[in-house]
Amino acid sequence: DLGGQTGLQGIAIYGGVSMEQQTRQLVKGVEIIAACPGRLLDHLWKGTVDLSHLEVLVIDEADRMFDMGFLPSIRSILQCILHRRQTLLFSATIPGDIRRLVQEILHDPVTVQIGHSVPATTVSHASYPVKQHLKTALLKELLSRTKTESVLIFTRTKHRAERVAQQLVRAGFRAASLQGNMPQSKRQAALDGFRNGSFKILVATDIAARGIDVLEISHVVNYDIPDSTDTYIHRIGRTGRVGKTGDAFTFVTGEDTAMVHSLELLLKKPLERRTLQG
Structure with a gap:
């Protein structure tokens, strides 16, 4: 929805819905894929997603995905991307497991921390x-x-x-x-x-x-x-x-x-x- 006015073609890929319908959209060509790790892996194994020309990889809510057990799937996806690309990782918290993932997949990363929260007075x-x-x-x-x-x-x-x-x-x-x-x-x-x-x-x-x-x-x-x-x-x-x-x-x-x-x-x-x- 956020990219609706950009002219870029995007698709959301997630489980619980037909892979065939997603495949038909992928065949038409897309520039942005927003995906859940498990279903993206399904498409990678099936050959319906090609990441060989990927330029930017975004890992959002990394701590939440770790908590939900998605870290092995993320590592499997990363093994499918062998060429140089820009990687952005977003996380509300940086526990030890996420810090280790950062060290594994990012090269000389820049850390950007937004704001410093204080308790609500109410x-x-x-x-x-x-x-x-x-x-x-x-x-x-x-x-x-x-x-x-x-x-x-x-x-x-x-x-x-x-x-x-x-x-x-x-x-x-x-x-x-x-x-x-x-x-x-x-x-x-x-x-x-x-x-x-x-x-x-x-x-x-x-x-x-x-x-x-x-x-x-x-x-x-x-x-x-x-x-x-x-x-x-x-x-x-x-x-x-x-x-x-x-x-x-x-x-x-x-x-x-x-x-x-x-x-x-x-x-x-x-x-x-x-x-x-x-």
Whole structure:
């Protein structure tokens, strides 16, 4: 859609639709291909895509693709491009695996970092000290006692997101999970349900939650403390939007002291400590 007025011919290639229809468009000739890694590989193996004249390769949302397990496919695609080209890699975060990929595929790269985020002033912050094995019990009690609209809960791993959502459902909450390895149909169902209110609680990993645009999120809960202050800002930025206020609750274990200190430096004040009575 962005290239609609440029006069360039483009095509979107992704799974779940007919390869034959995509092939017919490719045969006509295109200058831009926007593709999901798996389906692009299908076309490369079939011979319906030729990258021998590729001039610019763009790898977008690299951290999210890694989280969704696409890194092997990306490496396979790169093995099909043997000639010199310009490569651009975009990523909201640069974890170790993405940094290693950069070192592998980019030659003397220039790094461009846009902006430095600060927490929204419309969000209040509080921490809840808790032992790791008691987090889910605390979460259920906190949700029961707190007046909320929609709640977004962040976990560190995909398996934990699914497990926490299942435990909330069994406790009677209208909850769903969102992880990188979900089929697209289930992912869309979880997002649509969260947007329309069928699900009041969404449990997600950082990467899977990328792009969630729901204005009515009243609370963000860090079930697992984020690994950086930037990630904290990304998480809590989902609440307190469009003139509304929001709350960010962070569960803190004994191993999280250093990160709590970093958050307090970011906020320029101590992180309020709360406990639930009873």
